[in-house]
Amino acid sequence: MLVGEVKSIKELYGLDLIAPGHRACAGCGALVGVRQILMASKRPLIVVNATSCLEVTSTPYPQTMWKVPWVHLLFENAATAASGIEAALKVLSRKYGRQEHYIIAFGGDGGTFDIGIQALSGALERGHRFLYVCYDNEAYMNTGIQRSGATPLGAATTTSPVGTKIVGKTQQKKDLLEIVVAHRIPYAATASPSHWKDLVNKVRKAQSYDGPSFIHLIAPCTRGWYFDTSEAIKVARLAVETRYWPLYEVENGRYRITHPVPNPKPLEEFLKVQRRLSHLLLPENAEVLERLKAYVNERWERLQRLSACFA
Amino acid sequence: MAKVESSILPGGIISRPGSTSDYKTGTWRVKKPVVDLDRCTGCLLCWIYCPEPAIQKRNDGKIEFDYDYCKGCGICSVECPSKAIKMVEE
Numbered sequence: 001m002l003v004g005e006v007k008s009i010k011e012l013y014g015l016d017l018i019a020p021g022h023r024a025c026a027g028c029g030a031l032v033g034v035r036q037i038l039m040a041s042k043r044p045l046i047v048v049n050a051t052s053c054l055e056v057t058s059t060p061y062p063q064t065m066w067k068v069p070w071v072h073l074l075f076e077n078a079a080t081a082a083s084g085i086e087a088a089l090k091v092l093s094r095k096y097g098r099q100e101h102y103i104i105a106f107g108g109d110g111g112t113f114d115i116g117i118q119a120l121s122g123a124l125e126r127g128h129r130f131l132y133v134c135y136d137n138e139a140y141m142n143t144g145i146q147r148s149g150a151t152p153l154g155a156a157t158t159t160s161p162v163g164t165k166i167v168g169k170t171q172q173k174k175d176l177l178e179i180v181v182a183h184r185i186p187y188a189a190t191a192s193p194s195h196w197k198d199l200v201n202k203v204r205k206a207q208s209y210d211g212p213s214f215i216h217l218i219a220p221c222t223r224g225w226y227f228d229t230s231e232a233i234k235v236a237r238l239a240v241e242t243r244y245w246p247l248y249e250v251e252n253g254r255y256r257i258t259h260p261v262p263n264p265k266p267l268e269e270f271l272k273v274q275r276r277l278s279h280l281l282l283p284e285n286a287e288v289l290e291r292l293k294a295y296v297n298e299r300w301e302r303l304q305r306l307s308a309c310f311a
Numbered sequence: 312m313a314k315v316e317s318s319i320l321p322g323g324i325i326s327r328p329g330s331t332s333d334y335k336t337g338t339w340r341v342k343k344p345v346v347d348l349d350r351c352t353g354c355l356l357c358w359i360y361c362p363e364p365a366i367q368k369r370n371d372g373k374i375e376f377d378y379d380y381c382k383g384c385g386i387c388s389v390e391c392p393s394k395a396i397k398m399v400e401e
C-alpha cells in the first residue's frame with residue numbers, strides 16, 4: 001500500500017499522521033504540505049523538526065499533533081539530529097536486527113537556507129539515509145516575518161520594509177536546491193501542496209533511495225505574505241503557473257521538469273494577490289519587477305535546457 | 312482549556328501522540344464551511360487541502376466537517392471544484 005506511485009487521492013485516505021488541534025494559523029500552507037508528505041511517507045517513520053512555526057505550533061507542551069516519534073533540538077541542527085538517529089538505528093539493526101525507520105527532517109527556510117545550511121551540507125555529504133524537507137515560507141515567520149536568504153527580491157518583511165530608501169528586500173532569493181544538487185545526492189526536488197500528486201510521488205521516490213534526499217516545498221503563509229486565510233493553495237498554484245516555483249526533480253544528476261508550464265501566467269498574477277509583493281506592480285517599482293522577472297525567466301530557461309540534456 | 316500534565320517528564324518528553332486533539336480549535340472560527348451534499352461528488356480535494364485535518368469521508372463517500380477542529384480558513388471552499396462548500400457566519 002505504501003510503495004509505488006500514488007494514482008488516486010483515495011489511496012491516501014486514512015493515512016494521516018497528524019492530529020487536529022495544532023495551533024498553526026487558520027489556513028497555514030505549510031501544514032497542508034506537511035500533512036500530505038506524512039500521508040505519503042513510508043513507515044515506520046521518525047520526524048526531526050528544526051525550531052520554526054511548524055515546531056512551535058505542532059507541539060504546544062504538553063501536547064503534540066504528531067502520531068509518530070518526533071524530536072526537536074535546535075533551530076540550526078535538524079540535519080545533524082537526523083544523521084545521529086540514522087547512525088544509531090543502523091547500529092541497532094546490525095547488533096539486534098531491529099527494523100530500520102524512515103527519517104524525515106523538516107526545517108523552515110531560515111533553518112535551512114541560513115542557520116542550518118552547514119549541518120545540512122554535512123549530512124548530505126556523509127550520505128545519511130534520510131529525507132530533508134525545507135518548507136519555504138520565504139521569511140522567519142515564527143519570530144515575526146524577518147527576511148531570510150529565501151525571501152524573494154522586493155518582498156516586504158519587517159527587516160526589509162518598503163520605504164523611501166529601499167523597496168523590500170534588495171537581494172534575490174538564494175537558489176538552495178542547486179546547492180543541494182551540488183552534493184550529488186540521489187534525489188532532490190521542488191514541490192507544492194497545490195500539486196499534491198506531484199508532491200506525494202516525490203516523497204515516495206525520495207524514500208526509495210538508500211541515501212540522502214531533499215524536497216523544497218513552497219509554503220504560502222497567510223500572516224507573512226498577507227493574503228486571505230482561504231488562499232494558501234490558490235497562491236501556491238499561481239506560483240507554479242507563473243513559473244515562479246518550477247516543479248522539477250534531479251534524480252541521480254538528471255534534471256526533469258515534472259510539471260511543464262507551456263503557457264505561463266504573467267508573474268503579476270502571483271504578485272498581486274499578496275501584500276508583501278503587490279507594491280511591485282506600482283509604476284515607480286517597475287525596475288525591481290523587471291529584475292524579479294529576469295530571475296524567474298533565467299531560472300526556468302536554465303531548467304529547460306538542463307531537462308532537455310537528459311530527455 | 313487544555314489538559315495540563317501533572318508532572319513534567321525528563322527531557323520534555325510528550326507521552327501522548329496526537330494529543331493536540333484535546334484542544335478544540337473550532338472556537339477560533341469566524342465563518343463555518345457548509346457542504347451542499349447534492350453538489351458534492353466525493354472527490355476529496357477539500358480533504359487533501361485542509362490544514363488541520365477537519366474533514367472526513369462519510370459512508371456514502373461524500374464529506375462532512377469536524378467542527379470541533381475546523382478553524383474556518385475557507386481553503387476547502389475555494390478549492391472545491393464543484394462549488395459545493397459555502398462559508399457562512401457562525
Ligand SMILES: Cc1ncc(C[n+]2csc(CCOP(=O)(O)OP(=O)(O)O)c2C)c(N)n1
Pocket residue numbers: 051052053054075076107108109110111112137139140141142143148
Ligand atoms: C540559534 C537561534 N536563533 C534564533 C532563534 C529564534 N527563532 C526561533 S524560530 C525562528 C525563525 C524560523 O524561521 P524559519 O526557519 O524560516 O521557519 P518559519 O518560522 O518561518 O516557519 C527564529 C529566528 C532560535 N530559536 N535559535
Ligand code: SF4
Pocket residue numbers: 023024025027028029030031053054057137141142220221222223224
Ligand atoms: S505564521 Fe505562516 S507559517 Fe507560521 S503558522 Fe501562521 S500561516 Fe503558518
Ligand code: SF4
Pocket residue numbers: 346350351352353354355356357358373374390391392393394395396
Ligand atoms: S471538494 Fe467539493 S466535491 Fe470534492 S469532496 Fe469536497 S465538497 Fe465534495
Ligand code: SF4
Pocket residue numbers: 027344360361362363364365366376380381382383384385386387388
Ligand atoms: S474551513 Fe479550513 S479548517 Fe475548516 S474544513 Fe475547510 S479547510 Fe479545513
Ligand SMILES: [Mg+2]
Pocket residue numbers: 108109110136137138139140141
Ligand atoms: Mg520561514
